[in-house]
Amino acid sequence: MAVIIVGMADLKAAKSPDVLKTLGLGSCIGIALYDPVTKVAGLAHIMLPDSKAITNNQNDAKFADTGVIKLIAEMERMGARKINMRAKIAGGAQMFAFNATNDSLRVGDRNAEASKKILQKVGIKLVAEETGANFGRTVELYAEDGNFLIKAIGQPTRTL
């Protein structure tokens, strides 16, 4: 079993029994997709909601909208089928207690909204989520069974 690290603004796919892991999600979202039939998993660590609002963009993994599309393609290359896929998401925290009127600093909420929107658009069911609040999260996605572990400082680990 290998543990494959997914960096910030990065995405990767893996087959059972490997584990995908991303460290310290803050306002970013970890989007986990899983095909239980072929046991192929995919994890994206997206930073921003919408690629269309940006002009200079060469990294699809940076955004919720393009990240999900690319992640599905990566998983399909490993034999997964979109029709089997289900999604879990975590992250989207507001790390600093800014007043919520400053839009660019509310990026956590907007990332969560955009992630749900694109999943709905491509027809992948969101089966579990833990988003918001004000703390960082490290997540692990097990390609063996699709379990999605969330770890935060000073809190018990939970499994979605």
Added chain:
Amino acid sequence: MPVKGKSAESLFSDMHLDILKEIGSMGTAHAATALSRMVNKKVTMPVPNVTWLDFQNVANFVGGPENIIVGIMVSLSGNIQGIMMYLMELDSAHHIAELVIGTPPPEDKLYFGEMERSVIEEVGNIMLSSYLTSIAGLTNSQIKPSIPYMCVDMANAILSVPASEFGRMADKMLFIESQISLENIKFSGCFVLVPNLHSFFRILRGLGAE
């Protein structure tokens, strides 16, 4: 100014980066003087780094993505917009609070009491303000910092805030990072100044170098 289709990195020459390093150096010197006065200790500071970092490696200079650190942050508006942070190791943050209020740090390093918190926020705020006042003067700009906000968490989670802000304009993050150390005690902290791309050019223009 950012041009469509051109990478953000190609817009900066080595000379630009050297100038930004110099600016960081002067800002840090002002902040170091302020800190030195507050805690009555001698402060040392090496030359700052001005670096392009991949988002994936953004936490490497503060001990890695999962290292737990304390961040004090202000958002900047006015002529120069962006985010500025002061980052410290947990021990260093407790040390500073101890130096200022004289009470020993709690057993649980993750815990910051209300008093400790407000002292750390205020020390951070004074240092950030000194740094920013110096840059505003040098570049003839107006910089309005927000009130300070404090966060104790994993380095990646804290740095995701400036990273996502900068990610709107580039696929890497450019920032000015400078260390400060205090004599005779285990203390280290660093400034991270992340102006948006336009503001980087505003700083350079303010110095007559564009």
